[in-house]
Amino acid sequence: MDSKPNPLRILFFPHLAHGHMIPTVDMARLFARQGVKATILSTQLNVPFFSKTIERDRELGFEIDVLVIKFPSMEAGLPEGIEVISSITSQEMGFKFFKAVSLLQQPLQRILEDCRPDCLVADGMFPWGYGCCKEGWGTKAVPGIPDKITMTRRQQPTELRESGANVEITNTTEKPWVTRRQQPTELRESGANVEITFPRTGTTYVEHYRKTLGRKSWHIGPLSLCNNNTEDKSQRGNANDASIDRVKFLRWLDSKKHNSVLYICFGSVSWISAAQLNEIAKGIEESGLDFLWVLRKTNKDEDEWLPKGFDERMKGKGWIIRGWAPQVLILDHEAIGGFMTHCGWNSTLEGITAGVPMVTWPLSNEQFINEKFITDILRVGVGVGAQEWSRWMEGKKLLVTKENVTKAITEVMLGEEANNIRNRVSALKWMAKRAVEECGSSHSDLMALLDGLGLNSI
Numbered sequence: 001m002d003s004k005p006n007p008l009r010i011l012f013f014p015h016l017a018h019g020h021m022i023p024t025v026d027m028a029r030l031f032a033r034q035g036v037k038a039t040i041l042s043t044q045l046n047v048p049f050f051s052k053t054i055e056r057d058r059e060l061g062f063e064i065d066v067l068v069i070k071f072p073s074m075e076a077g078l079p080e081g082i083e084v085i086s087s088i089t090s091q092e093m094g095f096k097f098f099k100a101v102s103l104l105q106q107p108l109q110r111i112l113e114d115c116r117p118d119c120l121v122a123d124g125m126f127p128w129g130y131g132c133c134k135e136g137w138g139t140k141a142v143p144g145i146p147d148k149i150t151m152t153r154r155q156q157p158t159e160l161r162e163s164g165a166n167v168e169i170t171n172t173t174e175k176p177w178v179t180r181r182q183q184p185t186e187l188r189e190s191g192a193n194v195e196i197t198f199p200r201t202g203t204t205y206v207e208h209y210r211k212t213l214g215r216k217s218w219h220i221g222p223l224s225l226c227n228n229n230t231e232d233k234s235q236r237g238n239a240n241d242a243s244i245d246r247v248k249f250l251r252w253l254d255s256k257k258h259n260s261v262l263y264i265c266f267g268s269v270s271w272i273s274a275a276q277l278n279e280i281a282k283g284i285e286e287s288g289l290d291f292l293w294v295l296r297k298t299n300k301d302e303d304e305w306l307p308k309g310f311d312e313r314m315k316g317k318g319w320i321i322r323g324w325a326p327q328v329l330i331l332d333h334e335a336i337g338g339f340m341t342h343c344g345w346n347s348t349l350e351g352i353t354a355g356v357p358m359v360t361w362p363l364s365n366e367q368f369i370n371e372k373f374i375t376d377i378l379r380v381g382v383g384v385g386a387q388e389w390s391r392w393m394e395g396k397k398l399l400v401t402k403e404n405v406t407k408a409i410t411e412v413m414l415g416e417e418a419n420n421i422r423n424r425v426s427a428l429k430w431m432a433k434r435a436v437e438e439c440g441s442s443h444s445d446l447m448a449l450l451d452g453l454g455l456n457s458i
């Protein structure tokens with residue numbers, strides 16, 4: 001690949017959580033493919049989650065690298081080794097973790113002064129990210145004139161300077177999924193509900209975002225589609241090489257009929273009680289469906305909750321994967337006919353992009369809102385009946401019963417509506433694919449954004 005002598009340099013700083021690192025790394029790779037020099041900023045222990053992917057892109061000639069920022073564990077009273085949300089095991093540890101994250105502001109500022117990138121893409125979870133750029137560290141080429149003139153932010157007219165504010169780059173296509181990244185807290189605080197915030201009166205959500213909310217935004221997703229080979233898909237977000245296991249369960253999936261296997265995964269941070277896991281297992285068994293079930297390593301050992309004899313009875317019918325599974329690869333497999341999901345935004349988009357009907361089981365964060373989009377607006381899934389937030393509190397929460405589980409999964413995979421749901425989600429799948437192709441809306445937004453940042457004027 002021809003590399004420009006002075007490419008546009010963008011620093012990407014994702015939150016220290018898989019659900020944020022994964023799409024940000026995809027985004028950085030997407031930008032690098034357009035000639036941007038992309039640098040991903042992260043802490044030492046998080047780099048292995050994406051370093052192999054980055055190395056492969058570098059071998060292909062793309063300008064993408066990684067910069068390490070020290071995580072202030074000690075300063076926040078955290079033990080060494082806790083640098084990603086999925087390692088948090090208690091509420092107290094969670095508070096300390098977020099304290100440490102907030103302490104990253106000053107080191108970020110120093111990095112910006114040293115590196116002087118043209119642009120910082122900071123995670124929405126770092127509300128102080130934009131403030132770090134206000135000091136005028138960056139230079140920007142003035143677009144639209146024949147000669148190259150660069151100015152620092154401080155030298156720019158206010159208008160130009162302000163235009164950089166509150167830039168939203170969303171991992172979405174032009175469907176309703178677009179706006180939710182920052183909604184939950186606002187929604188909860190305002191007491192409003194989904195219908196009020198997103199009226200369905202013929203206007204698309206993108207228009208709503210841009211016109212009604214007046215937010216500058218570029219809708220460039222679904223980002224997972226930039227992983228277009230098996231290696232990329234299976235290593236996405238994964239520090240270990242799970243190739244042996246991968247081959248095993250992919251072969252198993254190959255032996256199954258189209259759309260016959262239920263895939264179950266609750267994302268990278270959720271926590272499910274032993275009693276609830278027991279109900280899920282019984283519900284799956286009752287449905288008679290084949291399944292592939294991903295469990296985080298932090299979940300209780302199977303002998304604490306797995307119904308007696310489950311393993312024996314489910315031989316050949318199901319797999320339980322402990323740890324990290326290559327989700328995008330699995331969802332793309334034609335044997336997968338349903339996805340039981342906690343409605344994390346990445347999983348939601350990945351399910352839609354793969355054209356897989358969903359069984360929705362929101363747990364926390366903004367997931368109950370995402371569920372409404374899946375079940376009520378897009379109508380590509382059926383709710384399992386989750387009624388309340390659950391996090392950290394074993395045994396005190398309202399359980400979703402095994403009957404609820406059986407009912408929802410059979411409705412999505414076999415029921416009268418199953419075909420209609422499948423047709424609707426298939427239509428969205430193709431829409432999503434078209435959006436990222438050349439001339440598609442996401443591709444056009446990406447080009448417009450890079451143009452605005454001066455990619456072609458440098």
Ligand SMILES: O=c1ccn([C@@H]2O[C@H](COP(=O)(O)OP(=O)(O)O[C@H]3O[C@H](CO)[C@@H](O)[C@H](O)[C@H]3O)[C@@H](O)[C@H]2O)c(=O)[nH]1
Pocket residue numbers: 017018019020022236237265266267268269270294323324325326327328343344345346347348350364365366367
């Ligand atoms: O075994 C696994 C588990 C997860 N994933 C991937 O990890 C990501 C998980 O992201 P998401 O589905 O968004 O769930 P969370 O990890 O729970 O993400 C957090 O961050 C999201 C983005 O802000 C929010 O929407 C969620 O509510 C919040 O819990 C997805 O890309 C999955 O494909 C895997 O590849 N393998």
